[in-house]
Amino acid sequence: MKFLVSFLLLTSFIYSAGAQLYSPSEFLGYEAGEDFTPHHRVTDYVRHVAETASNVILVEYGHTYEGRVLQYLILSSADNLANLENIRTANLQLTGLLEGTPTEDIPALVWLSYNVHGNESVSTEAALEVIHTLASGTDPDVSAWLENTVVIIDPCLNPDGRDRYVHFYHRTRGRHPNVVEEAREHAEPWPGGRTNHYYFDLNRDWAWGTQMETRQRLQHYNRWMPHVHVDFHEQSVNSPYYFAPAAVPYHKYITPWQRELQDLMGANHARYFDQEGWLFFTSQVFDLFYPGYGDTWPMFNGAIGMTYEQAGSGRAGLGIITAEGDTLTLADRIEHHYTTSLSTIEVAANERDRIIDQFTQYFHNSAAEPTGAHAAYLVRRAGQEDQVHTISNHLDLLGITYGFAVAAGKENGFAYHTRGREELQVERGDLVVPVAQPKGVLTRVLFEPEPELEDSLTYDITAWALPYVYGVEAYALDREVTWETIAPVPAASAHPSEPVAYIAEWKSFEDARLLADLLQRGVKVRYAEVPFEINQQSYDEGTLIMTRGGAGAAFDSLVIQSARRTKQQVDAVTSTRVTEGVDFGSGDVVFIRAPRVAIVAGTSISAYGLGELWHFFDEQLEYSATLVDSDDFADLPLRRYDVIILPSGSYSDILDERRLEEVRDWIREGGRLIALERAAAFLADKDGFGLKSKPDDADGADSLDTEIQPYADRDRHEITQDIPGAIFRTELDTTHPLAFGYPRDYFTLKVNPRAFSWLEDGWNVGVLKENSLVAGFAGTQALEPLEQSLILGMESIGRGEVIYFADNPIFRGFYYHGRLLLANAVFLAGQRSVATF
Numbered sequence: 001m002k003f004l005v006s007f008l009l010l011t012s013f014i015y016s017a018g019a020q021l022y023s024p025s026e027f028l029g030y031e032a033g034e035d036f037t038p039h040h041r042v043t044d045y046v047r048h049v050a051e052t053a054s055n056v057i058l059v060e061y062g063h064t065y066e067g068r069v070l071q072y073l074i075l076s077s078a079d080n081l082a083n084l085e086n087i088r089t090a091n092l093q094l095t096g097l098l099e100g101t102p103t104e105d106i107p108a109l110v111w112l113s114y115n116v117h118g119n120e121s122v123s124t125e126a127a128l129e130v131i132h133t134l135a136s137g138t139d140p141d142v143s144a145w146l147e148n149t150v151v152i153i154d155p156c157l158n159p160d161g162r163d164r165y166v167h168f169y170h171r172t173r174g175r176h177p178n179v180v181e182e183a184r185e186h187a188e189p190w191p192g193g194r195t196n197h198y199y200f201d202l203n204r205d206w207a208w209g210t211q212m213e214t215r216q217r218l219q220h221y222n223r224w225m226p227h228v229h230v231d232f233h234e235q236s237v238n239s240p241y242y243f244a245p246a247a248v249p250y251h252k253y254i255t256p257w258q259r260e261l262q263d264l265m266g267a268n269h270a271r272y273f274d275q276e277g278w279l280f281f282t283s284q285v286f287d288l289f290y291p292g293y294g295d296t297w298p299m300f301n302g303a304i305g306m307t308y309e310q311a312g313s314g315r316a317g318l319g320i321i322t323a324e325g326d327t328l329t330l331a332d333r334i335e336h337h338y339t340t341s342l343s344t345i346e347v348a349a350n351e352r353d354r355i356i357d358q359f360t361q362y363f364h365n366s367a368a369e370p371t372g373a374h375a376a377y378l379v380r381r382a383g384q385e386d387q388v389h390t391i392s393n394h395l396d397l398l399g400i401t402y403g404f405a406v407a408a409g410k411e412n413g414f415a416y417h418t419r420g421r422e423e424l425q426v427e428r429g430d431l432v433v434p435v436a437q438p439k440g441v442l443t444r445v446l447f448e449p450e451p452e453l454e455d456s457l458t459y460d461i462t463a464w465a466l467p468y469v470y471g472v473e474a475y476a477l478d479r480e481v482t483w484e485t486i487a488p489v490p491a492a493s494a495h496p497s498e499p500v501a502y503i504a505e506w507k508s509f510e511d512a513r514l515l516a517d518l519l520q521r522g523v524k525v526r527y528a529e530v531p532f533e534i535n536q537q538s539y540d541e542g543t544l545i546m547t548r549g550g551a552g553a554a555f556d557s558l559v560i561q562s563a564r565r566t567k568q569q570v571d572a573v574t575s576t577r578v579t580e581g582v583d584f585g586s587g588d589v590v591f592i593r594a595p596r597v598a599i600v601a602g603t604s605i606s607a608y609g610l611g612e613l614w615h616f617f618d619e620q621l622e623y624s625a626t627l628v629d630s631d632d633f634a635d636l637p638l639r640r641y642d643v644i645i646l647p648s649g650s651y652s653d654i655l656d657e658r659r660l661e662e663v664r665d666w667i668r669e670g671g672r673l674i675a676l677e678r679a680a681a682f683l684a685d686k687d688g689f690g691l692k693s694k695p696d697d698a699d700g701a702d703s704l705d706t707e708i709q710p711y712a713d714r715d716r717h718e719i720t721q722d723i724p725g726a727i728f729r730t731e732l733d734t735t736h737p738l739a740f741g742y743p744r745d746y747f748t749l750k751v752n753p754r755a756f757s758w759l760e761d762g763w764n765v766g767v768l769k770e771n772s773l774v775a776g777f778a779g780t781q782a783l784e785p786l787e788q789s790l791i792l793g794m795e796s797i798g799r800g801e802v803i804y805f806a807d808n809p810i811f812r813g814f815y816y817h818g819r820l821l822l823a824n825a826v827f828l829a830g831q832r833s834v835a836t837f
Helices: 024-028 039-052 078-082 084-095 122-136 140-148 159-172 212-224 256-276 330-350 352-368 385-398 440-447 466-470 509-520 555-566 607-621 657-668 678-683 700-707 711-719 780-786 816-827
Strands: 056-063 069-075 108-114 149-154 228-235 247-250 304-311 319-321 327-329 376-379 403-405 409-415 420-426 431-434 474-477 501-504 525-528 532-534 537-539 544-547 571-573 589-592 597-601 626-629 643-646 672-676 726-732 745-750 763-768 773-775 789-797 800-805
Touching (some): 024 122, 122 140, 140 330, 149 330, 256 352, 431 440, 509 555, 597 607, 607 816, 657 672, 657 800, 672 816, 678 800, 745 816
Parallel strands (some): 108 228, 597 643
Antiparallel strands (some): 409 420, 525 544, 532 537, 726 773, 763 789
């Protein structure tokens, strides 16, 4: 046995002689394809292999939110494993991420990732078969491949989602599988097993690391930096197998060699598939543009990244009849993924020399000969300290080098907020991200103002520049400025021994985390609706104020503990007399009642939208919220809650006419309803609500033009009416509590063309005007209705409010820029008229 004791001690092995290596069927008690294997049994088998085989190392690299083990196996020849730490070190030296020059040739590093989508459940079953084949040493061809490769296999990236599916299937199948498609074993209940615990799609999270599974995996990926990475998936039961090469659009930074090796891989796979008479397709549907996937993210880290898609997914079960009348079995699905797995290793072994040469050249070019119009990216630090800290943590996770400007000076570059060239004043301490670095390609991909899209028919969002994601003042510089790795340390503020109040600015989401912590500690907090000055310090709207009166003896310790826990600054004052603005007892200083929050969940709600809210309150804001199943919402005592959030979803059954009137009564009494995306669309045009859908301005000529579109152009015509994911400039009313903490411009990420008219009787807090598209693709016919449309609004109904979000402010959990908007809706907006239920 060889078992990893410490990642840095990969050469410390424990040997077990004479033990028998069992195949998966021998160990588990059923043949491949006869059943789905729960994760704890997957773990058992993987440990058995590690304890028995002489050419395997097991790494347990973390746990999921539900406590399941995350692990990968390293398989290679005995000589390679004996030299494994040297191989890993040499490879990092090739990238420039580790100093030094390799002194020996290394094998190709192949990383195979299975089951990132939990209900695409064949992947883990196939992984077990691949692991046994590589570990058994019985096939001389495979043994020869392992001389030239080190293979890393993660058998299940999403154990929580996969077990959700496996347990569902085990509960619903009979003694024998039913292959008829309408059998209940082919109809997963909401939310399905695709996602992780918080209903996040982990295959969109590679570039962002919002989920703990992703963060733990990226740490190990960056320690290895593989040369080939494959992401195994499933698709519709009626779709033939898909493998590389990928579809256009290809991102412009994907190299000719990366394209060529995809072709070589595809040709080898095709050879095996043709021998068996298996159908497949290539170069369609699955493109290489959005950087958050398990194929694109490795591509932008120098590897050859590929997605393989097998027919099946959650509907297939152990067998299902396809549209052609054939029966697709789990055994079939295993065999196909097994074949492409071994074919990938074969090509990597045969092309080892070229793979290593091109990998080395990739990183040399990235660090020494970077391409592109910009030499560095700069984020202003002053006034954005929290955002800069959060961006720095993100860059650390991705392995991107950055620093802080050493000295002030004049530079020229592109300003993200104005989308024009400017001369700017660099200040000491500004965040600097150089392009000339080992991960320079990934840096450019994430920072470039607008990615070049060679084809508008793409699979995902088309804009993601980090300055817009984080909502920061930032510039793409013409030349690199001198930087250092240590950030300037701000002077610590001295607190008087007995302050009468504490003050905290409201400029970032981290300030909202401070407020959430204070409220849950029972500290009384107010916010200022107008600017003020005290102790020669100016404070903006939204500033938090905590006064000693009636707070008790623990007041100071509670405030200081909260500030330390959230790492936020609070300023102590010995007098509440202001020199400008309003005093703390003014009606413009509003008491914040800790809101009791409910979120509607259930079968007609978007699992993604709900999961993002659940994760927002649980992991990001750390404030208590109650998830209420939609089936129980009809009986929910509304007066128990101050704020009810409707995630995007279908509400015709949840909010029938009677229940909707009861919700309106609750609002009139002082409740606050927050409706996002399709929930807002449901309320639009309803009696008693002021939100109106914006009419489509298409005329008869447009309709006629639609009717005579060629059939072959149908997809391209449809995209002219859609917005798959683009960033728009939103003008905010910064005097309204919903927009406190923001500059005038907010950059919203739109993923649909839905448009609402401005409120006639309410507050149009965030609106789109003319020429508001900033980055990404938006169909020409979708743009016109968006002009003069509402993005964020609030209307009063009686003593309460309804807040409308046209777009998702916390999209996929990574859109930091919108988090404070949602916090404002929860904590600040409507506090003047809040009821005491």
